[in-house]
Amino acid sequence: MDVRFSIPGVVVRRYINDIKGNGLFAEKSFKKDEIIFSESPMFAVQHVYNRPIAWTCGNCYRFLGSLNRQIQHYRTVFGVKEKTELVAFPEGTNQYEFKTGLYSCFAKCGEKYCSEECRKTAFDNHHQILCVGEHTPETSALYQFKKHAIDNNELFFLAAQVISFLVCRVQQLHNDQNGVRDIICAELFKQYTHRAWWDVRIDGNFTMEEAKRWSADSLALLQKAMMPILTSHPKTNDQKFISTILSMDFYSHLLGMLEMNDNSIGFKSPLEQFRKNLSAINSPEQYKQHSNNVMKSVIESFRQYHAEQEDECDDDDCDHDHAMEQDGHDHKSGHGHSSHDEEDMMEDDDHMHDEKAEGEEEDDEEVFPGFDGFGVFGLQAMINHSCVPNCLVVFEQGSSLAYIKALRDIVPGEELFHSYIEESAPFEERSQELVTYGFNCDCPKCTSERPNTTSSSTSSTTTSTTRK
Numbered sequence: 001m002d003v004r005f006s007i008p009g010v011v012v013r014r015y016i017n018d019i020k021g022n023g024l025f026a027e028k029s030f031k032k033d034e035i036i037f038s039e040s041p042m043f044a045v046q047h048v049y050n051r052p053i054a055w056t057c058g059n060c061y062r063f064l065g066s067l068n069r070q071i072q073h074y075r076t077v078f079g080v081k082e083k084t085e086l087v088a089f090p091e092g093t094n095q096y097e098f099k100t101g102l103y104s105c106f107a108k109c110g111e112k113y114c115s116e117e118c119r120k121t122a123f124d125n126h127h128q129i130l131c132v133g134e135h136t137p138e139t140s141a142l143y144q145f146k147k148h149a150i151d152n153n154e155l156f157f158l159a160a161q162v163i164s165f166l167v168c169r170v171q172q173l174h175n176d177q178n179g180v181r182d183i184i185c186a187e188l189f190k191q192y193t194h195r196a197w198w199d200v201r202i203d204g205n206f207t208m209e210e211a212k213r214w215s216a217d218s219l220a221l222l223q224k225a226m227m228p229i230l231t232s233h234p235k236t237n238d239q240k241f242i243s244t245i246l247s248m249d250f251y252s253h254l255l256g257m258l259e260m261n262d263n264s265i266g267f268k269s270p271l272e273q274f275r276k277n278l279s280a281i282n283s284p285e286q287y288k289q290h291s292n293n294v295m296k297s298v299i300e301s302f303r304q305y306h307a308e309q310e311d312e313c314d315d316d317d318c319d320h321d322h323a324m325e326q327d328g329h330d331h332k333s334g335h336g337h338s339s340h341d342e343e344d345m346m347e348d349d350d351h352m353h354d355e356k357a358e359g360e361e362e363d364d365e366e367v368f369p370g371f372d373g374f375g376v377f378g379l380q381a382m383i384n385h386s387c388v389p390n391c392l393v394v395f396e397q398g399s400s401l402a403y404i405k406a407l408r409d410i411v412p413g414e415e416l417f418h419s420y421i422e423e424s425a426p427f428e429e430r431s432q433e434l435v436t437y438g439f440n441c442d443c444p445k446c447t448s449e450r451p452n453t454t455s456s457s458t459s460s461t462t463t464s465t466t467r468k
């Protein structure tokens with residue numbers, strides 16, 4: 001087995017003569033529940049349906065402002081006239097309170113950031129190219145590109161981020177680094193799966209022909225939007241670079257790489273955690289009563305909004321996740337590289353639930369939606385699947401920073417596995433879902449549950465939902 005690269009505690013190795021490709025291995029022992037490593041996404045997107053209802057930073061995706069500011073934001077969204085503010089709880093009693101900065105995009109497109117640093121990072125990485133500004137006409141190629149992605153598949157947003165990132169990097173190269181420009185496209189994603197999108201994973205929600213047509217239309221709009229940017233800069237006004245980075249070959253393989261390696265990102269809103277756990281907060285009743293009154297009108301507007309969404313879903317045979325998700329952590333978005341939000345793991349919340357009075361009903365409803373999106377993580381993308389996983393991806397800090405946590409004690413040399421799918425599902429369902437990733441699972445659970453017949457091959461259809 002080839003060693004590809006390592007960071008403290010883990011190493012990427014390449015299987016020789018094995019369809020698995022790369023895998024991530026432990027180099028030291030890890031105790032159950034220990035964080036093996038954490039990482040931020042290289043590229044990430046908030047699902048379009050989630051944008052108006054989860055107000056988060058355009059770079060790190062943490063919720064913006066404070067509890068009060070979130071309430072004000074929803075009042076603006078829903079046109080609620082009420083103006084009463086939350087009062088500060090006695091020092092140290094409200095663990096759900098938070099505070100971030102609030103910075104607007106330089107070009108006033110409406111994007112907001114939690115810090116100056118996040119605004120700059122997003123701008124330097126891709127936003128300077130993908131920002132539609134304050135007055136971009138709807139007929140512009142960039143606007144049309146975004147509309148096309150919303151109408152067809154959000155994976156195009158992620159691909160545009162990657163391409164913009166490469167363009168920005170090349171524009172920042174020094175004069176003696178032109179060689180870097182020539183290898184940047186070929187080398188950057190060498191570590192990852194390399195097949196055209198339509199050869200990778202077509203689930204039951206769209207066909208190979210659709211994937212090809214959408215890619216062609218999407219790329220044509222992106223070319224139109226980006227060509228003036230590329231040709232107007234001396235570093236990117238290079239025929240070879242332009243014809244590589246804006247080619248269908250590159251675009252389709254980039255989409256394929258993203259499809260195979262993206263991961264869902266989901267975490268709860270602090271306002272929702274505050275609402276849900278208010279009764280257990282150790283503060284005088286008057287603070288809780290006041291908070292309930294302040295939130296009342298927004299909660300009412302949300303309930304109405306969720307009900308309308310549900311009606312629409314019923315009417316349209318809607319297949320995507322909606323804000324009213326009862327369990328609040330099903331963020332698989334059809335590509336199954338699953339993750340878990342912090343409520344799965346937070347002992348504090350379990351403790352809160354323990355404190356509920358006997359007979360008190362569990363509040364399973366989610367009023368203020370959590371963040372729901374997807375992205376690619378460099379190291380996580382090296383973790384293979386098992387239905388008996390030894391690690392789990394969680395978002396514990398209310399941001400897109402992912403933690404890979406040990407589910408049991410792990411010894412040096414063990415391969416790390418997380419589950420791309422719902423591993424408690426019956427064998428047939430699991431194998432059907434995994435076929436869309438192009439492999440038959442050989443984990444101990446599948447091996448023992450697989451019917452003892454040679455004709456047990458699975459069909460290529462799936463009922464999973466798509467990323468839209």
Ligand SMILES: C[S@@+](CC[C@H](N)C(=O)[O-])C[C@H]1O[C@@H](n2cnc3c(N)ncnc32)[C@H](O)[C@@H]1O
Pocket residue numbers: 019020021022023191192193260261380381382383384385386437438439440441442
């Ligand atoms: C997120 S990547 C994991 C890293 C990948 N092995 C690589 O070399 O880049 C997902 C892809 O890895 C492969 N894979 C993951 N788990 C597997 C398994 N249990 N058996 C066979 N192939 C697997 C499949 O090709 C899958 O689409």
